[in-house]
Amino acid sequence: MTAAAAPDTRTLADFVIGMADNDLILAQQLGKLCGHGPNLETDIALTNISLDLFGQVRSCFQYAATLLGNGATEDTIAFLRKEHEYRNVLLVEQPSLDFGHIIVRQFLYDVFHHLLLERLQFSADETIAAIARKSIKETAYHVRFSADWLVRLGDGNDESRARAQAALDHLWPYADEWFLPTAVESAAAAAGIGADLPSLREPYQRKVAAVLREATLELPADTHFRKGGKQGIHTEHMGYILAEMQSMQRTYPGMQW
Amino acid sequence: MDATIPQQEIDPGLLAVLDAVSDPEIPVLSIVQMGVIRRAVSTGGNRVEVDITPTYSGCPAMDVIADDVRAALARAGFEAQVRLVLAPAWTTNWITPQGRAALEAYGIAPPLEASADKAALLGESKVVKCPRCGSTRTTLVSRFGSTACKALFKCDDCLEPFDYFKCLK
Numbered sequence: 001m002t003a004a005a006a007p008d009t010r011t012l013a014d015f016v017i018g019m020a021d022n023d024l025i026l027a028q029q030l031g032k033l034c035g036h037g038p039n040l041e042t043d044i045a046l047t048n049i050s051l052d053l054f055g056q057v058r059s060c061f062q063y064a065a066t067l068l069g070n071g072a073t074e075d076t077i078a079f080l081r082k083e084h085e086y087r088n089v090l091l092v093e094q095p096s097l098d099f100g101h102i103i104v105r106q107f108l109y110d111v112f113h114h115l116l117l118e119r120l121q122f123s124a125d126e127t128i129a130a131i132a133r134k135s136i137k138e139t140a141y142h143v144r145f146s147a148d149w150l151v152r153l154g155d156g157n158d159e160s161r162a163r164a165q166a167a168l169d170h171l172w173p174y175a176d177e178w179f180l181p182t183a184v185e186s187a188a189a190a191a192g193i194g195a196d197l198p199s200l201r202e203p204y205q206r207k208v209a210a211v212l213r214e215a216t217l218e219l220p221a222d223t224h225f226r227k228g229g230k231q232g233i234h235t236e237h238m239g240y241i242l243a244e245m246q247s248m249q250r251t252y253p254g255m256q257w
Numbered sequence: 258m259d260a261t262i263p264q265q266e267i268d269p270g271l272l273a274v275l276d277a278v279s280d281p282e283i284p285v286l287s288i289v290q291m292g293v294i295r296r297a298v299s300t301g302g303n304r305v306e307v308d309i310t311p312t313y314s315g316c317p318a319m320d321v322i323a324d325d326v327r328a329a330l331a332r333a334g335f336e337a338q339v340r341l342v343l344a345p346a347w348t349t350n351w352i353t354p355q356g357r358a359a360l361e362a363y364g365i366a367p368p369l370e371a372s373a374d375k376a377a378l379l380g381e382s383k384v385v386k387c388p389r390c391g392s393t394r395t396t397l398v399s400r401f402g403s404t405a406c407k408a409l410f411k412c413d414d415c416l417e418p419f420d421y422f423k424c425l426k
Contacts, residue, residue, distance in 0.1 A: 041398060041399030041401070041409065042399075044399060044401050044402065044403070044409075045399060045400060045401035048401040048402075048405055049401070051313075051315035051317070051405055052313060052314055052315045052405060053315070054315050055311070055313060055314030055315025055316065056314045056315070058314070058315075059314055059343060126344070127343075129344070130343040130344035130346070131314075131343060133343075133344065133345070133346045134311075134314055134343050134344075134346040134347075135314055137346065137425050137426070138313060138314060138405075141400065141401075141423070144400065145400055145401070148400075
């Protein structure tokens with residue numbers, strides 16, 4: 001297979017930023033749980049996962065900043081964009097309503113994230129491949145954690161099962177958007193830099209189904225899948241997340257640790 | 258040892274200086290023993306280049322390590338340029354034998370082989386050894402511990418909780 005011509009740097013930067021936006025928003029959501037986990041160990045686990053994701057985001061945004069030039073830094077990319085410029089999928093911005101939602105959201109994302117990184121390890125772009133090879137080891141832990149908890153909740157008592165099922169019914173419609181490539185993602189895939197996203201759908205659904213079987217949970221029937229996040233059209237939750245996440249950089253421009 | 262693992266490339270004259278820089282989160286371990294220093298070479302005069310690699314992407318210690326490396330080398334009369342490299346990705350195999358011994362003496366169980374690690378973290382087998390009493394009757398408390406690189410265990414014999422350094426391959 002011959003790869004198409006390499007995309008221009010702007011397209012490459014957009015691809016890297018779009019990929020990392022999922023991790024950024026999910027990491028922010030998990031970070032907010034610090035001190036609010038159902039028990040100490042889970043609290044620590046969720047914030048550890050948040051830290052891993054923020055680390056992966058930093059690697060991506062630092063790379064994107066070098067591609068963009070013109071004074072861009074990891075901080076301007078993370079904190080100084082407007083809502084419609086963020087390209088994360090809608091799933092990761094859905095609220096942490098209860099532990100069931102936290103775990104289902106995490107599991108649905110982790111399975112996709114791991115499959116994506118499996119492909120990106122072999123990206124024609126050396127930096128993206130290096131970031132993916134680093135990140136996939138961490139993400140393998142995340143999948144284990146969230147799949148394990150999903151089974152515990154689903155195959156737990158009546159209350160935990162009902163909550164896990166309700167969360168799945170609520171969040172499953174958001175678990176298809178990532179397979180629909182944007183123009184940027186298509187260009188990256190054609191150049192051997194990105195992944196062929198539609199081809200991830202089948203292994204994704206297989207993996208999810210296997211864990212759900214063990215968890216005695218069922219996928220909702222006749223799902224109408226939601227989309228729009230990757231085009232910058234977000235749900236009402238996104239504004240609140242950004243308001244909190246951006247407040248320091250907006251109040252004290254250029255601040256650093 | 259895995260033969261495919263690239264060796265650290267450290268000029269002999271820099272080794273002692275770098276080996277005196279400790280991991281900020283595990284003070285008994287030097288960053289050389291940890292495998293975080295990948296390359297440290299003289300580039301002429303008193304200038305040196307040092308490549309460091311993070312254990313985990315989000316490792317908050319990297320900035321401190323870079324500062325500590327620059328400061329330690331400056332004290333020894335060198336001007337260091339420190340670069341963060343991601344590839345090849347760090348693995349727990351890069352922790353030196355001395356480093357593993359230091360971990361255990363400090364109360365952190367060193368990482369097992371990947372297959373044993375998986376079984377231990379899934380609660381399928383009891384292979385993680387308590388660093389305090391040596392018992393292998395230990396139980397996983399949480400797959401995530403006090404830092405990104407550790408899991409939390411407890412010993413069923415001496416009943417002490419302890420950290421286990423997760424295998425990363």
